[in-house]
Amino acid sequence: MTSTHIDVSVIDFDALGAWMDAEGLPGGPITGIAPVPGGTQNVMVRFERGGRPYILRRPPLHARRKSNEVLRREARVLAALRDTPVAAPRLVAAQTTQEPVFYLMEPVEGFNPSTGLPEPHASDPAIRHRMGLEAAAALAELGRVDPGVLPGFGRPEGFLERQVPRWLKELDSYGELDGYPGPDIPGLPETADWLTRNLPRSFTPGVMHGDYHFANLMFACDGPRVAAIVDWEMCTIGDPLVDLGWLLATWPSNNGHVPGLPQPREIIAYYAALSDRDLSAIGWYAVMACFKLGIVLEGSHARAFAGKAPKEIGDLLHATTLGLFERAREFMGGALD
Structure with missing residues (x-):
């Protein structure tokens, strides 16, 4: 795994796989786990499963007071924009009923x-x-x-x-x-x-x-x-x-x-x-x-x-x-x- 300040151990990948199964997403082992740098407010991790790449976004282990609510809001926005021509990351699925809230999106091929x-x-x-x-x-x-x-x-x-x-x-x-x-x-x-x-x-x-x-x-x-x-x-x-x-x-x-x-x-x-x-x-x-x-x-x-x-x-x-x-x-x- 890449050396970075982002700690991917906050993610329970077994539980994530079970949730993805329940969402009807492609199954199999989760591979290619790598932190995505570029933010300090939330954890972002890239991985692959069933031949498909994903980015997972979730709060840090010690979440700020509004971290989960912010991610609920983001997930709702990305879901609303998913079928529009707007250049927003494409939401795949979101878990917003329990905390920590997290969502999966398609990786963006681009640069800042x-x-x-x-x-x-x-x-x-x-x-x-x-x-x-x-x-x-x-x-x-x-x-x-x-x-x-x-x-x-x-x-x-x-x-x-x-x-x-x-x-x-x-x-x-x-x-x-x-x-x-x-x-x-x-x-x-x-x-x-x-x-x-x-x-x-x-x-x-x-x-x-x-x-x-x-x-x-x-x-x-x-x-x-x-x-x-x-x-x-x-x-x-x-x-x-x-x-x-x-x-x-x-x-x-x-x-x-x-x-x-x-x-x-x-x-x-x-x-x-x-x-x-x-x-x-x-x-x-x-x-x-x-x-x-x-x-x-x-x-x-x-x-x-x-x-x-x-x-x-x-x-x-x-x-x-x-x-x-x-x-x-x-x-x-x-x-x-």
Whole structure:
């Protein structure tokens, strides 16, 4: 077995085989067991049985308080998307009635660009440029899914109106941490005020990923296509344009690991060509994403004051927050017009 921090001994493979038999999946010995690196919240293991490969996803041995509920949610989302064209991992089966919750999915043949580029992507600027457009296309495809596939999921009524108060309340809660002097974020009240005054009048509810950025995409090994959108734990029914705003707010300003990506305006135009959603207020969604993400990251800065996170991490994320609010100012000034 591969040497890694992931401990596959938390999985009872005899019990797993019996459960798979009951699910009517191909039988035989479980072979080729190998940890799948890339996440710290849950355990992922690849294996084969009956000539078919699988990825198993389950909580760690010492699960966090919400670990099982998060996996129930993910399994429900992946089941709902299984028969759609959305580039989501294909769910095979899920065990959600007992804890630990786990599910099986088909392996995704692809790579994550945050870890570097293989060939032909590394050498072909046309492929790299197209990767950015395919990120927009995959998001537009998700935005076309009928939200009725997830009945009772999320609270779309008043979704946009809740965002600014929700995240200001989150920021206020950091004051409970010992030693945190409060947020020193230039432009914070102005951004909140601008968002409130420029709130879009209406939106069409749809399925949202909730954390749509390049590091949550896997690309096909032979070209620019998005092979899978991963990490669905924040998925909800809301306004899908929030996902597009999130992509723009987190878009690699220096192109990160992928040189030659399209500019944000090109991303917007490509999404617009594939969607019937009204993008006239797209600047609002990008500002909202900067506002929310900046406040989320400030939480680590606050925890560092209280000794609950490393100071260097807190300082780094605070600097990122300041950069996000500076970017919000650019968006408010019409940078995406």
